[in-house]
Amino acid sequence: MKITLDKNVMDSNDHAASYNRDLFRRTGTLVINMMSSPGAGKTAILEKTVSALAGEFRIAVIEGDIATERDAERIRRNGVKAVQIATEGECHLDPRMVAKVLPEIDLDTTDILFIENVGNLVCPSEFDLGQNYRIVVLSTPEGNDKMTKYPLMFHVTDLALINKIDLLPYLSFDLDQAKKDLRGINPHSRLMPLSARSGEGFDTWLNWIRKAYQDGVKD
Numbered sequence: 536m537k538i539t540l541d542k543n544v545m546d547s548n549d550h551a552a553s554y555n556r557d558l559f560r561r562t563g564t565l566v567i568n569m570m571s572s573p574g575a576g577k578t579a580i581l582e583k584t585v586s587a588l589a590g591e592f593r594i595a596v597i598e599g600d601i602a603t604e605r606d607a608e609r610i611r612r613n614g615v616k617a618v619q620i621a622t623e624g625e626c627h628l629d630p631r632m633v634a635k636v637l638p639e640i641d642l643d644t645t646d647i648l649f650i651e652n653v654g655n656l657v658c659p660s661e662f663d664l665g666q667n668y669r670i671v672v673l674s675t676p677e678g679n680d681k682m683t684k685y686p687l688m689f690h691v692t693d694l695a696l697i698n699k700i701d702l703l704p705y706l707s708f709d710l711d712q713a714k715k716d717l718r719g720i721n722p723h724s725r726l727m728p729l730s731a732r733s734g735e736g737f738d739t740w741l742n743w744i745r746k747a748y749q750d751g752v753k754d
């Protein structure tokens with residue numbers, strides 16, 4: 536499908552989000568918007584995820600960063616298409632920035648599109664990109680208090696990955712407390728501990744993606 540951007544699409548974020556959502560639905564592409572503070576491990580999780588699912592799904596990645604092409608290059612090293620958006624100062628991706636780069640991705644032949652948002656636990660939570668699922672990554676060194684201090688992010692997401700559990704023996708992070716806090720902020724979300732370093736918990740995460748694909752892309 537050839538994508539030509541209608542001028543109205545760029546009029547407002549609402550238009551752009553609906554445009555993206557409609558395009559993803561028509562092309563049968565599952566889209567996951569991944570958010571976290573800087574360094575929680577979004578790219579590390581994606582690197583491991585795209586290589587684990589390579590034989591099963593056709594995957595593409597959009598990388599959002601304030602500057603540099605570094606994360607897109609990390610993904611490309613795994614043989615997966617990656618488009619970098621450099622926001623040049625903006626602390627989040629918005630749906631217009633995403634709409635603008637979609638012509639670079641062949642959505643007809645893409646089963647799953649991951650969008651790694653700019654590292655920030657606040658601004659990205661306020662922007663609907665037209666995705667099927669929003670997920671947040673919280674890493675154990677950041678501490679238990681981040682959920683209650685940044686509740687909107689945990690309120691708008693469908694899944695909270697707790698990354699870097701390989702470091703738990705050295706830290707005071709309490710997984711049970713995190714589960715309780717998440718239930719208080721968003722009873723519909725789910726907590727999923729894993730480690731992009733050791734691979735622990737990855738089977739559960741990969742199965743979540745498989746189910747999301749089945750549920751989200753039925754047409």
Ligand SMILES: Nc1nc2c(ncn2[C@@H]2O[C@H](COP(=O)(O)OP(=O)(O)OP(=O)(O)O)[C@@H](O)[C@H]2O)c(=O)[nH]1
Pocket residue numbers: 571572573574575576577578579580606653654655698699700701702729730731732733
């Ligand atoms: N010990 C440990 N380190 C990890 C894990 N996952 C990521 N890291 C390290 O954490 C650092 C940041 O990881 P990135 O994947 O770049 O984090 P990010 O969320 O993509 O960062 P930004 O894109 O800058 O927001 C790197 O040094 C990773 O090697 C993990 O599960 N365990």
Ligand SMILES: [Mg+2]
Pocket residue numbers: 577578579606651
């Ligand atoms: Mg990254």
